[in-house]
Amino acid sequence: MTRGAHTVTVVGGRGAVGTMLAEWAAADGDGDGDAVIVVDLPGRVAGDSTGPSGAGIDGAGIDGAGIDGAGIDTVASGTVPGDVTAPEAALVSVLARTDVLILAVPESVAVACLPIVEALLPAGALVVDTLSVKSRYAAALDEVGFGHRAVGVNPMFAPSLSPDGRAVAVVAYDGRPVPADLREPWTRRGARVVSVSADEHDRLTATTQALTHATVLAFGRALGHLDVSVDDLLSLAAPPHLVTLALLSRVASGTPEVYREIQSANPYAEQARAALAAGVREVGKAARAGDSAFADLLDRARDPLRHRTEELRATCTALFADPALFPEPTDATPEGQPCPRT
Amino acid sequence: MTRGAHTVTVVGGRGAVGTMLAEWAAADGDGDGDAVIVVDLPGRVAGDSTGPSGAGIDGAGIDGAGIDGAGIDTVASGTVPGDVTAPEAALVSVLARTDVLILAVPESVAVACLPIVEALLPAGALVVDTLSVKSRYAAALDEVGFGHRAVGVNPMFAPSLSPDGRAVAVVAYDGRPVPADLREPWTRRGARVVSVSADEHDRLTATTQALTHATVLAFGRALGHLDVSVDDLLSLAAPPHLVTLALLSRVASGTPEVYREIQSANPYAEQARAALAAGVREVGKAARAGDSAFADLLDRARDPLRHRTEELRATCTALFADPALFPEPTDATPEGQPCPRT
Incomplete structure (x- = not known):
């Protein structure tokens, strides 16, 4: 070095x-x-x-x-x-x-x-x-x-x-x-x-890494609970779902020791997972409450992005146009034919 | 038509x-x-x-x-x-x-x-x-x-x-x-x-849309609870976090009535959110349990992707190489300088 x-x-x-x-x-x-x-x-x-x-x-x-x-x-x-x-x-x-x-x-x-x-x-x-x-x-x-x-x-x-x-x-x-x-x-x-500083590092990575990994892994476990066919999902996936599936494939293929250390050794990681659990509950509550509550939820979910929101939206638009997101049709979902496994 | x-x-x-x-x-x-x-x-x-x-x-x-x-x-x-x-x-x-x-x-x-x-x-x-x-x-x-x-x-x-x-x-x-x-x-x-069929449609979109949106919005609310600066996050974000932030900027900018209908009108959406909540709990449990339990969690989170896993990993690799994911450094995070707000 x-x-x-x-x-x-x-x-x-x-x-x-x-x-x-x-x-x-x-x-x-x-x-x-x-x-x-x-x-x-x-x-x-x-x-x-x-x-x-x-x-x-x-x-x-x-x-x-x-x-x-x-x-x-x-x-x-x-x-x-x-x-x-x-x-x-x-x-x-x-x-x-x-x-x-x-x-x-x-x-x-x-x-x-x-x-x-x-x-x-x-x-x-x-x-x-x-x-x-x-x-x-x-x-x-x-x-x-x-x-x-x-x-x-x-x-x-x-x-x-x-x-x-x-x-x-x-x-x-x-x-x-x-x-x-x-x-x-x-x-x-x-x-x-x-x-x-060491403390700053762990506070930030509790969000950039522990929260992100927990979010993606929880999504993966949810897929498992819902017992859906990945072929059917990919046949109908809109870009946000495709991107989330792609993130899952990567995060869940990580080195277990490294990924566990991120969740367990960081003193702020448990707080990050608790915040995620609270977020899931809020989504359900807003969905049951009505259109106005849900509009408020969207506003509050977006709020942490502040002055970087438009920049991130541009990033997302560019990602959604990435050719990697256009999977080849598979035999499982021929055009105009029923999904075979739903 | x-x-x-x-x-x-x-x-x-x-x-x-x-x-x-x-x-x-x-x-x-x-x-x-x-x-x-x-x-x-x-x-x-x-x-x-x-x-x-x-x-x-x-x-x-x-x-x-x-x-x-x-x-x-x-x-x-x-x-x-x-x-x-x-x-x-x-x-x-x-x-x-x-x-x-x-x-x-x-x-x-x-x-x-x-x-x-x-x-x-x-x-x-x-x-x-x-x-x-x-x-x-x-x-x-x-x-x-x-x-x-x-x-x-x-x-x-x-x-x-x-x-x-x-x-x-x-x-x-x-x-x-x-x-x-x-x-x-x-x-x-x-x-x-x-x-x-109508039922197949709703079963699938409860995953491709309701689960995906709930996951991303819960992540956004978690950011809010953790009270982190988006400039600091972007200065240290690895690609999975950057992509998730980009997804958040888009999903949380959606039309509230449409996004709420996806969560509330679909008879399978509540089940999808419950599966997500269960997933969050499983991540925390595995993190506390040990390396072997966490390795098992990664396996189980990846399992729903089955034979499409490698294809999705290739998609993720391509997305992570997308130039859109390389934000310009901002004044808030000059090279080699401390993050100002952590």
């Missing part, structure tokens, strides 16, 4: 975000002694690409050869099997020469490893986490009296998408400005760096 | 759907004695374009001149102010020479006018409704022993969108095949005609 002859170590480097950041570190290095070390659990660095990331790192600019304890100081980059919460000799050696440690791991692992990396990292090291939720990790940093600089990043896009035009949240836990070297890998790829 | 020297009368012809169908009827006529008569309430035919439709009909192929009782038989097309549930002389005269009566009106008006149009229409007339909900109207047709042929249409797209590639539901209340002349205006514009 920084320029110069540095060693960047990516723990959880076989996961989707870890893979992306390791590739970026390798691509951004100046080649003059830089090293990128990928650390992951033994089952994940042995060529296993069936984990949550699905994306292998081999061939993407980083040497995929394993490094054992004996060879660790003789090659610049490589992969090291190990558990950062209980490092063996090879990993201890790697940590002792790491300038930037990227923790692309679940919250439980990130919190558990803090006393260990605190003791093993050299002076001046930077620790970068990629957690989806920041406030509990921030509290853990305080509790252990973490002495190294710690900065969190949270890219607001799946690693399978281009960063160009997307946002990345950056949290400097000590409140000091985010180092330019840490912003640069994002900005050079077109991403917008948005600096927030 | 049919070829030949016909009179097509569009009641509610100043509304969005009525306007579209009146324009199509005028465009599709062969000019040999065809007439398109637009009927709407007096306040809506006198050049008032501030109603729900917003789109005036003038200049779109139909003579915008009003027709009074004396001149009704001397011009081919025009507008007639009137209430189809209590027609005065001019409207009675129009109905008596109408071959295709399009009822682009709310359910209450469509149901109330049935005995009147039953008595006034000539033999062989066809009555086409555009209701969002079909089963209660179907029951009303039975109750009055409606003697004319009745067919319902429900375009699954806003009149502001192109029909090309979109679906239109068609309900032949007598169970006979849908007349080719009624399918043709849709198919010639690229729409897919999907024939369903």
